[in-house]
Amino acid sequence: MPAQMILFNHHTHSNFCDGTSDPEVYIKEAIKLGFTSLGFSSHAPVPFKNSFALHDDQCHDYVNRIRELQKKYEDQIEISLALEIDYIPKITQDFSFFRKEMDLDYTIGGVHLVKKEGTDEGLWFIDGPKIESYDDGLQKLFHNNIKTGVKAYYHTICEMVTTQNPDIIAHFDKIKMHNQNRYFTEDEKWYIDLVDEALAVIAEAGCIVEINTRGIYKKRCPDLFPSLSILKKLHKLNIPITISTDTHAPEELMLGIDIARKTALQAGYKEIFHFSHGLWWSEEII
Numbered sequence: 001m002p003a004q005m006i007l008f009n010h011h012t013h014s015n016f017c018d019g020t021s022d023p024e025v026y027i028k029e030a031i032k033l034g035f036t037s038l039g040f041s042s043h044a045p046v047p048f049k050n051s052f053a054l055h056d057d058q059c060h061d062y063v064n065r066i067r068e069l070q071k072k073y074e075d076q077i078e079i080s081l082a083l084e085i086d087y088i089p090k091i092t093q094d095f096s097f098f099r100k101e102m103d104l105d106y107t108i109g110g111v112h113l114v115k116k117e118g119t120d121e122g123l124w125f126i127d128g129p130k131i132e133s134y135d136d137g138l139q140k141l142f143h144n145n146i147k148t149g150v151k152a153y154y155h156t157i158c159e160m161v162t163t164q165n166p167d168i169i170a171h172f173d174k175i176k177m178h179n180q181n182r183y184f185t186e187d188e189k190w191y192i193d194l195v196d197e198a199l200a201v202i203a204e205a206g207c208i209v210e211i212n213t214r215g216i217y218k219k220r221c222p223d224l225f226p227s228l229s230i231l232k233k234l235h236k237l238n239i240p241i242t243i244s245t246d247t248h249a250p251e252e253l254m255l256g257i258d259i260a261r262k263t264a265l266q267a268g269y270k271e272i273f274h275f276s277h278g279l280w281w282s283e284e285i286i
């Protein structure tokens with residue numbers, strides 16, 4: 001009898017941040033799909049006005065809601081409590097603060113807003129649905145010097161890894177999403193050097209890197225985060241991987257998972273990691 005594929009997602013956004021629905025709606029859909037586990041990872045609070053993250057006064061309610069649902073559905077699916085935490089040097093809270101205050105099961109570290117190195121001039125928003133925001137920030141903060149901007153992005157990832165030690169690195173090469181080969185191509189030496197530098201730091205720290213499918217199914221990027229070429233490097237460095245859909249709506253829970261698994265196999269991986277009973281476990285890719 002062939003082995004069964006274990007279904008899970010550890011990167012899930014509900015209506016506590018920029019997701020569409022109450023966490024219970026995601027859980028019911030995950031059970032229907034045959035998931036064994038589901039991890040909620042709202043965007044952690046940031047100290048400025050925004051429309052995507054938890055507010056400080058929501059944290060208690062978020063923890064209570066996820067823990068309540070964890071108990072309610074414990075016989076049907078394993079539920080975990082996490083945060084996707086932005087890292088902006090000298091601006092955001094240390095990951096250890098959220099781990100302790102909210103008793104998190106794991107943390108996801110992400111860079112969505114890039115600060116110009118050595119200054120406090122502003123932030124470059126490299127994510128979101130609008131390519132204009134990417135272009136505008138690059139112009140205002142980096143005067144269209146893409147090398148300086150991309151260097152700041154990958155150096156921020158390196159600093160996040162060494163100082164915050166997240167369990168998972170979110171959408172590693174998301175800097176490419178709104179670039180779309182306009183400002184740089186991924187085969188340029190300076191870009192490859194920055195990627196390699198960051199991967200060496202991640203390998204040393206032992207973090208898990210997610211294969212994130214959101215760019216594909218939202219039609220914002222023709223490729224996974226990270227790309228196949230980077231996944232091959234991850235494999236050579238023995239960096240563990242997981243797969244996530246970066247879900248913001250219940251109907252997104254399965255989107256792109258088959259593509260991600262096939263690409264992981266193509267990169268040389270035989271196993272991926274998932275979180276269960278307080279530990280990270282390897283699972284054969286089927």
